[in-house]
Amino acid sequence: MPNNPPLSSNIHAPSHSDAIFSQKGYSSPICEQNDGFSAVLLENMVAISLKSRTFVALYEVKANKMNIAIIKYNAGNIASVENAMKRLGVEPVVTDNVELIKKADRVIFPGQGEALSTMEYLRARRLDEVIVDLKQPVLGICIGMQLLCRHSEEGDTPCLGVFDVGVKRFEPKSHEEKVPQMGWNTVENTKSDLFEGFEKPEFVYFIHSFYVPKCDWTIATTNYTLSYSSALHKDNFYATQFHPEKSGKVGERILKNFLDAVH
Numbered sequence: 001m002p003n004n005p006p007l008s009s010n011i012h013a014p015s016h017s018d019a020i021f022s023q024k025g026y027s028s029p030i031c032e033q034n035d036g037f038s039a040v041l042l043e044n045m046v047a048i049s050l051k052s053r054t055f056v057a058l059y060e061v062k063a064n065k066m067n068i069a070i071i072k073y074n075a076g077n078i079a080s081v082e083n084a085m086k087r088l089g090v091e092p093v094v095t096d097n098v099e100l101i102k103k104a105d106r107v108i109f110p111g112q113g114e115a116l117s118t119m120e121y122l123r124a125r126r127l128d129e130v131i132v133d134l135k136q137p138v139l140g141i142c143i144g145m146q147l148l149c150r151h152s153e154e155g156d157t158p159c160l161g162v163f164d165v166g167v168k169r170f171e172p173k174s175h176e177e178k179v180p181q182m183g184w185n186t187v188e189n190t191k192s193d194l195f196e197g198f199e200k201p202e203f204v205y206f207i208h209s210f211y212v213p214k215c216d217w218t219i220a221t222t223n224y225t226l227s228y229s230s231a232l233h234k235d236n237f238y239a240t241q242f243h244p245e246k247s248g249k250v251g252e253r254i255l256k257n258f259l260d261a262v263h
Contacts, residue, residue, distance in 0.1 A: 066259060068092040069104035071131070074121040075111025075143055077243070084245035084255060098130050106137050106259060109144035110245075112207065115167070116155030118143060132160050137262045138237050145232060145239035146210060154210050162237050165215040170225050180209040181224045187242065192219040192233045193261040194240075194254060204240075204247040206230075212241065238262060 070081055072094045085092045085108075092108070093100060101107055109131060111118065122128045131138070131148075140148045147159045152167035159167070170179045186201040211228040214221060220231035222241070232239040238258065244251030 066090060067103065067105045068108065068259075069101045069106070070094045070108045070110065071101060071127065071144075072096045073111065073118060073125075073127065075113035075118050077112045077142070077245075078110055080243070081108055081110040081141065081245045084252070088252070088255060088259065090259070096125055096127060098126070101127075101130055102134070104136060106139070107131075107134055108139045108141065108258075109148070110141040111143045113143045114154060115143065115146060115152040115157040115159065115210075118147060119157050119159060122147070128160055132162060135236060137258065139258050140232075140237070140239035141245070142208060142241060142243060145241050146208075146212065148232070148237060148239050149212060152210060163212070163215070163217050163232050163234055163239070165212055165217070165229075167210050167212055169210050173225055177225050180207055182207045185222050185224060185242075187220040187222055187230050189218075190220045190231070192231075192238070194231065194233060194238050194257050195220065196257050196261045197253060202250045204230075204242040204244065204250055206242045208241060 068085055068090050070078060070085070070092050072078065073096060078094060082092055082094055093104075095101065119128070122131070146152055146154075146167045148162040149159050149167050150161045150164050151157065152159055153169050154167065170177075170181065172179055183206065184203045185206050187195075187204055188201040190198045190202075206222070206224075211224075212232065214227060214229050215232075217232045217234045218229040219233045219238075220229070220240075221227050222230035228241075230241045240254070242251075244254040247254070
């Protein structure tokens with residue numbers, strides 16, 4: 001009977017991971033270490049890497065095909081939102097054209113400004129009527145969130161009324177409590193798909209003198225002189241008092257959720 005060669009740990013069948021290392025000009029650690037556990041571990045690492053690259057590629061393709069409209073009006077900070085979208089692979093259109101806004105897959109209503117003059121601008125161009133009739137996902141940011149409410153104490157201004165709640169001015173209770181709130185603070189008690197993946201309070205960037213009280217549509221809260229609504233959601237309308245476009249990786253995650261997770 002012929003003698004079969006002894007089984008050897010040095011015998012290694014080429015794997016997908018070997019091919020990857022070969023393409024990169026490296027020798028496979030599996031061949032050198034001859035460790036079964038290492039082989040399985042490396043195979044899993046390669047698989048995870050390939051899946052991650054595939055996910056990123058698919059996300060970029062989806063983002064590039066998405067039609068995003070940023071509403072142009074007499075408010076500041078619109079360019080920052082536009083740049084944030086571009087960092088996510090999206091080329092948004094900044095416009096006050098009614099048809100372009102209506103046809104967009106997502107609409108962003110951003111801005112820093114003053115309630116009375118911004119509402120006058122919107123009404124003069126009938127953009128107030130367009131915004132409240134939108135059916136696709138809409139994200140209001142900062143003054144955009146406040147204008148989506150019923151009324152603002154700033155200039156005693158009637159607003160769009162999507163959220164049936166009034167906007168109030170901060171009343172400091174001590175010398176340390178400055179108005180406006182300017183800088184980093186946490187969002188807590190998050191819910192809704194806008195905050196998908198959030199498991200703890202996160203720091204985001206604020207600058208505002210007026211706030212929305214907690215209400216039926218509150219999806220996040222923040223404490224500054226009192227606990228108030230730092231984000232709202234009703235039907236297809238989402239809103240944040242803070243600036244996701246200025247809030248680093250946390251803000252980027254929220255903007256990605258707006259592009260991907262909300263319906």
